[in-house]
Amino acid sequence: MSYKTDLGRVIGLGTANEGVHEWFSGRVLSVALIPLSILFLCFVAPLIGEDHATVVAAFQNPFKAVVVILFFLVAFKHLADGLKEIVLDYVHGKALLAITLVSTRLICYFFGAAGAFAVAKIAFAG
Template sequence: MRSQLGRARGLGASKSGVEHWWVERVTAIALVPLTIWFIVSVLTLLHSDQPEVRQWAGRPVNTVLLLATVIMTFHHMQLGLQVVIDDYVKKSHLAVTLLNKGAALLLGLFSIVAILKMAF
């Protein structure tokens, strides 16, 4: 026979909510320097033509930083929207959650392919 506390221990939102909270914070912190780098890069490329931008994007450091920015941005977006969905969407919660994850994945993949086509 187990007590009520013994049965309840390990249950609740704290099992999955803490990880979600941490990942959301880590992506937000990672996006601060990536966003600053991206804005500075765009401003320096403001009056460049397409071959110059392709050459810039073809540099390995810039390619990796662009990919990291896109991945972190769409993952952070998906995590943030998931919190809103969990808090406010009551009807068709599963469908909206799948739409959120699918849209973030699809838009992220389109962005990654565009960066790789530009870089190579």
């Protein structure tokens, strides 16, 4: 039996005032990924097996380039948020938790930026 007050029991265990933002952000990213994924597949799937000039010509279309860049950015942001939830659930050491959270977020952002940069380079430089 504990003689702590209700406030004493919940100190440090309460809300971080980010739950609604994370929930809403996850839903918005999920909904945004639906049309972006469909358009990404429509634009990229026909390019499989094509030569370099055909791929460059396809991505020099501004609409296609912007859609593919948005797909990369939104998909890797969504991946980073999902991995954060998995890491928070299954990694328990404080140091390991911090290292894992930072490293997974950096890796996701790096690959998202690398994909966006690659498409932008093709779109602008050819």
